[in-house]
Amino acid sequence: MTDIDPGFDCRSCGACCAYSADWPRFSTESDEALDAIPPELVSADLSGMRCENERCAALDGTLGEAVSCRIYALRPEVCHTCLPGDPECTMARAARGWAPVAA
Template identity: 60%
Template sequence: MSNHTPLETSPPEIFDCQSCGACCAYQADWPRFSLESDEQLAQIPEKFIADDLSGMRFETDAKGQCRCTALTGELGKHVGCAVYEVRPQVCRDCMPGDPECHIARKAFGFAVDDLPDPDIYVA
């Protein structure tokens, strides 16, 4: 990952993460808490935190897909985050087009060819 400070969101005219969501459903051990302070973690509603307090809670949805419980909407069509303003650092660090994005998108069969260069998000 880049050492630059990324923008908080990807501008939709460059890439619309709200039409994807793969990074929020790829693996339960991706959204792990690491750099957050106790005060930051206290802002995330308890219902979205894993029982072992290690990261965000993942559950299987009605379609049998395991995903972060804060992820709303339909993967690959239109998604959002119920805790976007207070999401953990790992979620803030994942940028469209970065290696993690590619891994998650490929796992769901989503295209990666037209993804932007993540360095364009550097503020």
């Protein structure tokens, strides 16, 4: 991983939350954790978060400006593991034509 700009704030990006309808999938969450996610935000096949086009339905705001997750404390494991500057972050930003997060 590269050195990350200490001033970078994921809430000014959101690329990872609007990269692919296949990305916000459930994998290691407990039944209790899944039950805590509001049903209207879960995909019809129950495999992950519901997306509108490629964008997670729990994401509010404008990409590249200001975004927030409506269920941040309850978000799936895949959302916890995506970190600024990691390969997934870089891939999601590149798909939008944005530069990687680096110092």
